[in-house]
Amino acid sequence: MKFLSPDQNIKCLLLYPEFSSFSFWNTREISRFTGAKATAAPLSLMTVAAIMPQWWEFKLLDLNAYAFDEAMWEWCDIVVMSGMLPQQKGMLDYIDKAREEGKYIVVGGPDPSSQPDVYAKANAVVTGEGEITLPIWLDSWRNGIMDGVFGSDEKPDLTQSPCPRYDLINMDDYYQVGVQYARGCPFNCEFCDIIELFGRKPRSKTPEQFLRELDCIYNLGHRGYVEIVDDNFIGNKRLVKRELLPALIAWNKARGFPFFFGTEASMNMADDDVLMQLMQEANFRFVFLGIETPDPETLLLTQKSQNTMKPVTQRVHKILSYGIIVTAGFIVGFDGEKPGNDRVMIDCIEDSAICMAMVGLLVALPNTQLSRRLQKEGRLLNFNGELVAEGESVFAAHVDKSKVEVVDQTIAGLNFIPTRDRAEILREYKNIVATIYSPKAYMDRVLRMVSQMPYQKPKLPHWKLIRKSLRGAYHVFTRMMAHSQLRWLFLRNVFLCLRLGSHRFELAMTLMAVFLHFDKQSKYLLTRLSHNDIQKRLNPEESSRRLEVGSVKSATSGL
Numbered sequence: 001m002k003f004l005s006p007d008q009n010i011k012c013l014l015l016y017p018e019f020s021s022f023s024f025w026n027t028r029e030i031s032r033f034t035g036a037k038a039t040a041a042p043l044s045l046m047t048v049a050a051i052m053p054q055w056w057e058f059k060l061l062d063l064n065a066y067a068f069d070e071a072m073w074e075w076c077d078i079v080v081m082s083g084m085l086p087q088q089k090g091m092l093d094y095i096d097k098a099r100e101e102g103k104y105i106v107v108g109g110p111d112p113s114s115q116p117d118v119y120a121k122a123n124a125v126v127t128g129e130g131e132i133t134l135p136i137w138l139d140s141w142r143n144g145i146m147d148g149v150f151g152s153d154e155k156p157d158l159t160q161s162p163c164p165r166y167d168l169i170n171m172d173d174y175y176q177v178g179v180q181y182a183r184g185c186p187f188n189c190e191f192c193d194i195i196e197l198f199g200r201k202p203r204s205k206t207p208e209q210f211l212r213e214l215d216c217i218y219n220l221g222h223r224g225y226v227e228i229v230d231d232n233f234i235g236n237k238r239l240v241k242r243e244l245l246p247a248l249i250a251w252n253k254a255r256g257f258p259f260f261f262g263t264e265a266s267m268n269m270a271d272d273d274v275l276m277q278l279m280q281e282a283n284f285r286f287v288f289l290g291i292e293t294p295d296p297e298t299l300l301l302t303q304k305s306q307n308t309m310k311p312v313t314q315r316v317h318k319i320l321s322y323g324i325i326v327t328a329g330f331i332v333g334f335d336g337e338k339p340g341n342d343r344v345m346i347d348c349i350e351d352s353a354i355c356m357a358m359v360g361l362l363v364a365l366p367n368t369q370l371s372r373r374l375q376k377e378g379r380l381l382n383f384n385g386e387l388v389a390e391g392e393s394v395f396a397a398h399v400d401k402s403k404v405e406v407v408d409q410t411i412a413g414l415n416f417i418p419t420r421d422r423a424e425i426l427r428e429y430k431n432i433v434a435t436i437y438s439p440k441a442y443m444d445r446v447l448r449m450v451s452q453m454p455y456q457k458p459k460l461p462h463w464k465l466i467r468k469s470l471r472g473a474y475h476v477f478t479r480m481m482a483h484s485q486l487r488w489l490f491l492r493n494v495f496l497c498l499r500l501g502s503h504r505f506e507l508a509m510t511l512m513a514v515f516l517h518f519d520k521q522s523k524y525l526l527t528r529l530s531h532n533d534i535q536k537r538l539n540p541e542e543s544s545r546r547l548e549v550g551s552v553k554s555a556t557s558g559l
């Protein structure tokens with residue numbers, strides 16, 4: 001392998017590891033109702049393929065859509081993997097396989113960038129943003145050094161970023177296809193790794209460049225859901241309002257609205273009516289908000305003051321009034337959190353009628369202000385639940401793969417000594433999950449949410465979308481009828497939502513379909529939060545340590 005140069009014709013397998021089926025994000029089973037094989041297309045690897053030499057031969061194997069293919073593995077000269085924390089276990093498994101079989105393997109993406117030590121067994125780890133760092137690795141290879149860690153803190157100009165190689169996937173395999181407009185976020189939340197990876201100065205593509213990417217997926221046959229995968233879609237609100245959204249409205253209108261959009265944004269979007277009006281005109285249907293907690297004091301401690309300006313419910317209702325469904329993240333286990341937090345959080349979710357609420361335990365992610373502070377305070381725990389001393393690397397020691405938690409940001413948290421009793425936090429967390437994902441509570445929220453949405457004149461969708469919707473509706477109906485706790489609630493909602501017009505009915509059907517995933521996911525979480533499991537998660541030395549933590553926290557509470 002080493003005799004090859006990147007200037008030769010290299011056969012490259014782009015391998016995308018599987019997400020746990022219990023992950024909040026992985027609604028694969030529901031996506032399959034519409035004929036898709038997986039929820040979201042692997043944009044990171046398609047972007048990597050566009051940056052690599054174009055004389056290489058690429059094959060992309062997404063293990064969320066297809067089974068592992070030994071023939072593809074045999075075919076390639078090198079394997080390239082990219083992934084996030086929930087994919088870590090899969091990435092480590094394939095690194096082991098590659099090393100055993102003498103196959104060259106290189107990894108990159110958010111998790112290898114945050115903790116390259118974990119991936120030390122890969123031939124090469126490429127950290128940071130690929131537009132800058134992949135060429136560094138390729139140049140080193142040309143100079144005879146292929147192995148090692150290759151990175152840079154430099155941030156690329158996104159206007160020079162090539163269009164991802166969407167041609168490497170089959171569009172019909174995916175429920176949603178991602179496009180990216182910008183990277184970075186101007187805020188400074190203490191627990192966030194995005195600002196560490198992509199910086200606090202948002203960088204954007206040009207509207208023309210963005211529309212060329214939309215043209216590409218349109219020409220490849222995609223119709224329906226397009227996720228704009230920005231860290232914070234309104235990181236540069238002025239550009240989004242003045243340049244991007246007017247261009248997007250014109251593009252979508254001219255083609256009869258083949259796409260509807262979803263994205264992630266900070267809560268201050270609710271304070272800008274012009275922005276939301278434009279988003280509604282462009283056909284945005286979903287937005288994910290990082291609400292984290294309704295408690296303003298806790299938000300201030302975690303440096304998320306932008307969420308304290310107005311009550312959560314007021315902002316969520318405002319966004320709903322523009323026809324955009326709010327999904328949101330909530331976090332349990334922050335420093336300074338008070339007993340009884342479960343009731344406050346449940347009330348917030350119920351009052352705002354957020355159906356898809358991802359509630360998770362706080363994770364001190366590697367390479368964040370939070371994990372650095374906790375390590376300094378002597379509160380950070382490693383994978384084995386042991387304290388990590390100041391200056392010691394959390395992950396440099398061997399990683400016990402059997403202990404790598406794969407259920408993303410839900411249950412794999414509290415990797416630190418919290419400021420209140422761990423058992424109490426876990427019990428409250430369990431109560432939140434059990435309450436908000438009880439069938440009755442969820443189906444009632446669906447009704448409340450769609451009732452708040454404005455009436456929209458029906459648009460005749462593309463035949464592909466009609467086919468997908470009919471297929472999806474058939475499967476949802478069959479599954480709901482087979483579910484004793486859901487059957488009557490589903491029929492009630494169908495009956496009541498039919499009177500709200502086709503647009504709101506379709507949204508209600510989507511929200512109800514997704515509950516089939518959350519029902520399974522929440523049951524799994526509740527099993528993992530059984531009395532025995534909670535006992536196992538307790539650290540006998542923790543209560544004495546917590547007394548010391550109390551004094552440390554009072555010294556840092558002026559953050």
Ligand code: SF4
Nearest residue numbers: 185187188189192194
């Ligand atoms: S608003 Fe979101 S993306 Fe921005 S710093 Fe906070 S958590 Fe990170």
